[in-house]
Amino acid sequence: MNKHELFENIKKKKSFLCVGLDTDIKKIPEHLLKEEDPIFAFNKAIIDATVPYCIAYKPNLAFYESMGVKGWIAFEKTVEYIKKNYPDQFIIADAKRGDIGNTSAMYARTFFEELNIDSVTVAPYMGEDSVTPFLTYEGKWVILLALTSNKGSHDFQLTTDTEGERLFEKVLRKSQEWANDQNMMYVVGATQGRMFEDIRKIAPNHFLLVPGIGAQGGSLEEVCKYGMTKECGLIVNSSRAIIYADKTENFANVAAEEAKKVQQQMEKELAAIL
DSSP states (O other): OOHHHHHHHHHHHTOOEEEEEOOOTTTSOGGGGGSSSHHHHHHHHHHHHHGGGOSEEEEBHHHHHTTHHHHHHHHHHHHHHHHHHOTTSEEEEEEEEOOSHHHHHHHHIIIIIISOOSEEEEOOTTOHHHHGGGGGSTTOEEEEEEEOSSTTHHHHTTOBOTTSOBHHHHHHHHHTTTOOTTTEEEEEOGGGTTHHHHHHHHOSSSOEEEOOBGGGOBOHHHHHHHHOBTTBOEEEEEOHHHHTSOOSTTHHHHHHHHHHHHHHHHHHHHTTTO
16 A cells, blocks of 8 residues: 555545554453454454544554464454455554564565565664665555654653754654655654654654554644644554453444544544645
C-alpha cells in the first residue's frame, strides 16, 4: 500500500485509527479458552467488529511469541484473515527489529516476503546498515522508532549532543538520507504533546504512527493540533482501551463501540483537511 492509497482510505473511512492487537491469553474473555485457537478467535471477533472504524491493525509480536509456536500460528492466521477479508486495511507488524545487516535482511524476508505484511517497526540504534535491508522492498514501509511514549524515553531519546541536537532529532534527520516519506514512517508517542511541533519541523510530510492514546493517557486533540498534515500524516493506535473494553461474551460489540467513539473524534479532526 502506497502513501496515496493510505490517504484515500483515511478519507473514505473518515478515520486514521489503528487497532492494536496486543492479544494476551490471560486477558481475553474466558469463554474463548474453549476454542481450538483462542487468540485467533479473539482477534477475528475484534477485527470483524472494529473494521468499519479503522484503517489499520497492529499485532504486537511479543504477545504472540510469548506463546511459542501456537502464538506464531495465531499471528499468521490473523494476518491472513485481514488480507483475505479486508484488503484495504494497512497491517503493521509491531516487532521493533533492528540488527546487523544480514540479520535485518532475514527479519525483512520474514515480514515482507513470507508474510507479505505492509510494514514493520524497526529500532534505529544500530544505524544505517541495520535499517536499509528493510527498505529494499517496493511498496513496503519501515516505521522507525523516533520518540516513544514510555517513561524511559528520557534516558536516551531526549539527550543532547554538544550542539544541542537531541537524539530523536538526529534519528529523524539521519534516517531521511536512507529513505523518504513514501516508504518510511516514524513512531512518535501520543504523550509527547507539543513535541510534535519539533517533529514536524524535521519531518513535515512523513506519516507518524502514534501509540499512547486511551490507556496510556495521550490526547488525540493535541496529537492532531501539532502533528496533522494536509494528508493527515497520522496513524493513531489504540490497543487496550478498545480490545479489552469488555470481558463478557459481548466483548466484540463493546470494542466496536469504543472504536466508533474514537473514529467520531477523528472525523471531527479530519474536517479541517478533507
